[in-house]
Amino acid sequence: MAEIRPREQVEQEMKEMLGLVPTFFKKIPDDSFNHEWQLFKRLELGETLIPNKYKELMGIAIHSETKCRYCTLFHTEAARLFGATDEEIQEAVHYAKMSVGWSVYLNGMQQDFDLFSEELERIVTHIEEQAPAES
Template sequence: MASQQTVQEVEESLGQVPGWMEIIAEPASDHSWGIFRDLNLGETELSPREKALIGVSAAAAMNCPYCTYFHKEEARFAGVSEAELKEAVNVAGITEYFSTLLHGNEYEEAEFATETDEIFEHIRDQQAAQADD
């Protein structure tokens, strides 16, 4: 279990020490809390809303029911709508789908990068043309 200082900090932050935090091996318990606290609860470059949507997407792609539940609740708390949650999971799904196609077919990564750069150059050009209209 974590040090007494970490246990106290977890209780103050979360209102309890969740059982899942008690199963973290001793050498990593304090450090694990620090990572969770700093990235999930701390002020970072991403807003709580953005972090929650990323968490939901990653959890869905990993097929983790624990993380999916946690990050959906986190997202709802951050004001994410049910429609936005569904869309985030769909985006994770299509990303996983196309990743499988690319990896399974051993598509050339350099070719993919070149094509992607060309696509976004085209989109930028289209947006610039629309702004000029």
Template structure:
């Protein structure tokens, strides 16, 4: 259960104290809310729209129906289109797929990092050589 002060704050943000916050032990409740408030709802380097897409992607990747539902609705509040929602989930799926391949095939981490550095360098060179839009 959250403290009286935190309860009032949550009700101001969300209109109610959700059951998932109420289910937390008292020792974790206030701190858990503060993390959600500051990171997910607070002003950070990412926009609310970007955070909603990241959260939806993570929720889809970990296959959490609760988080997927919440963050889909959150993204809609940020005017994310159905096409953008689908793309975010597809990107998460792509990452999960290749993570499975990399782990399942026991790809050498050092070799992977070296290849990645080479790819990044190649892409930077291509970007530098590309004509500017100015």
């Protein structure tokens, strides 16, 4: 867990980075405040293994399904901030719709998981064999 820093110090850092202390942060208890800010700063604003634009597109897709309007709005604006186009945002949401639909169908039909896994392995092998050899 991150060190406990004085709330005022963390709030000053937030103001420098964001221009204000968002209200949703203000209610976090003092002993968790710095920890939550450090996580947010690293995962939402920092460079990680997944480029920020793609993380935000994933966030839009996830929260389109969870139906959290706060998170959907946040991730949409963050995706735009990190360079996502309206077309990329639409594709992310459409992909989520398709993926969730297949999940509903496979689970509802109680598809045999072992058979599904075996067939998927065969599909992957087939596609890999069809791919042109890299030189």
